[in-house]
Amino acid sequence: MLSKKTKYGIKALTYLARRENNEPVQIAEIAKSEHISIKFLESILLLLRNSGFLGAKKGKGGGYYLIKDPKDISMAKVYRILEGPIALLPCASHNFYEKCDDCDDETTCAARRLMTEVRDNTLKILESNSLADIAF
DSSP states (O other), X not given: OOOHHHHHHHHHHHHHHTSSSOOOBOHHHHHHHHTOOHHHHHHHXXXXXXXXXXXXXXSTTOEEEEXXXXXXXXXXXXXXXXXXXXXXXXXXXXXXOOOOTTOSOGGGOHHHHHHHHHHHHHHHHHHTOBHHHHHO
């Protein structure tokens, strides 16, 4: 199941992408509009800022804003930043591979085969969608 952190991160990015201009938006405005706790949203936006998706301006008129065009923000990248691996099993992961302790032979493991197919299809969907695709 998708974590609240990822769900709220996607909602916040979508909120910013839908704005007429790219001026900074205060956390409180996003939180109120998207029904997210301010404290939780602060940590999510900081992570997205540190990952190169958002910029921040301090002081009067400050807040968060997109530093990339929404069409250039891959939902696969957003997912990996907020959620971690796309694969549901470590042995089925491209970027976070780990051999399962309880598996004698990965090539015959039914669970790995199934989860690799799930990963591939999920990855295809996430990679084929940008923030612009889901926001508009």
